[in-house]
Amino acid sequence: MKLHLNKLRLGMRGSELTGNGPHESKYNEKICMIIPIRDREYQLEEIVPRVEEVLIEQNLDYRIYVIEQGERELFNIGKLINIGFIESQRDQFSDYYVKTDVDIYPITNDVLNYSPYDGVKHLYGHLHTIGGVFSFDKASYIKTNGHSNEYFGWGWEDVDFLERLRICNIEVDKSAHIERRTSRLIHDAITKANENSKNETKESNQRFLDSKIASYKEDIGNIKNDGLNSCNYEIIERYHYKDNPQIIRIIVDV
Ligand code: UDP
Numbered sequence: 001m002k003l004h005l006n007k008l009r010l011g012m013r014g015s016e017l018t019g020n021g022p023h024e025s026k027y028n029e030k031i032c033m034i035i036p037i038r039d040r041e042y043q044l045e046e047i048v049p050r051v052e053e054v055l056i057e058q059n060l061d062y063r064i065y066v067i068e069q070g071e072r073e074l075f076n077i078g079k080l081i082n083i084g085f086i087e088s089q090r091d092q093f094s095d096y097y098v099k100t101d102v103d104i105y106p107i108t109n110d111v112l113n114y115s116p117y118d119g120v121k122h123l124y125g126h127l128h129t130i131g132g133v134f135s136f137d138k139a140s141y142i143k144t145n146g147h148s149n150e151y152f153g154w155g156w157e158d159v160d161f162l163e164r165l166r167i168c169n170i171e172v173d174k175s176a177h178i179e180r181r182t183s184r185l186i187h188d189a190i191t192k193a194n195e196n197s198k199n200e201t202k203e204s205n206q207r208f209l210d211s212k213i214a215s216y217k218e219d220i221g222n223i224k225n226d227g228l229n230s231c232n233y234e235i236i237e238r239y240h241y242k243d244n245p246q247i248i249r250i251i252v253d254v
């Protein structure tokens with residue numbers, strides 16, 4: 001396996017990929033991928049072999065952190081991403097991250113470039129926000145104090161994160177961004193099961209977003225009250241998914 005990877009490393013560099021534009025892959029060519037989930041086992045089964053193939057093809061060494069909300073309360077994707085980031089620090093594998101939804105993956109190996117990126121780069125999702133698939137580096141994520149931990153249910157934590165990036169003067173690279181469902185080369189499932197719970201919290205979370213943005217405007221320091229440094233959770237289980245040492249699955253109570 002090692003030989004195989006070395007061979008790939010010599011053969012092709014990430015920067016030569018056509019997908020998501022050229023960016024220099026001069027780093028350590030290692031990334032941590034964070035996948036937040038709950039109740040999407042079948043989608044996890046689908047995405048893992050697909051992204052593993054893409055990562056190997058793109059000459060990247062990787063760890064995949066599958067962060068799963070154990071308890072039944074409202075889903076909290078922002079907090080799960082924070083937990084993936086915090087838990088990855090134990091391994092010190094890479095300072096470069098890709099967050100992906102579990103139900104979004106490339107059909108071909110070059111349409112999404114997962115290579116390390118210095119800063120924040122939106123690869124796939126709605127342009128007006130930053131969800132779906134995006135790359136970031138450790139320093140940028142610490143600067144924003146990660147995501148807010150306080151959005152439960154569906155929506156707006158991504159807009160909150162965009163606002164954090166803006167006030168921290170971190171530009172989002174959109175040079176190779178692909179809008180949702182405009183490419184037949186990217187699988188993006190419509191998962192009906194969530195539709196009801198989405199509607200439940202959509203409006204209240206939007207009001208919450210307004211109050212958060214007002215608080216950030218009042219004092220930038222307010223991002224320090226909610227995020228990585230206030231992310232409390234309990235680990236229920238931690239193990240290697242399918243005994244694969246490169247995939248760490250962590251079940252948490254948020
Ligand atoms: N998610 C999950 N379980 C849920 C809700 C969300 O695993 O009950 C995760 C999963 O990674 C999913 C992402 O959060 O891809 C975004 O949720 P969803 O796909 O429902 O949002 P949409 O694609 O409709 O924006």
Ligand code: MN
Nearest residue numbers: 101103189191
């Ligand atoms: Mn989805």
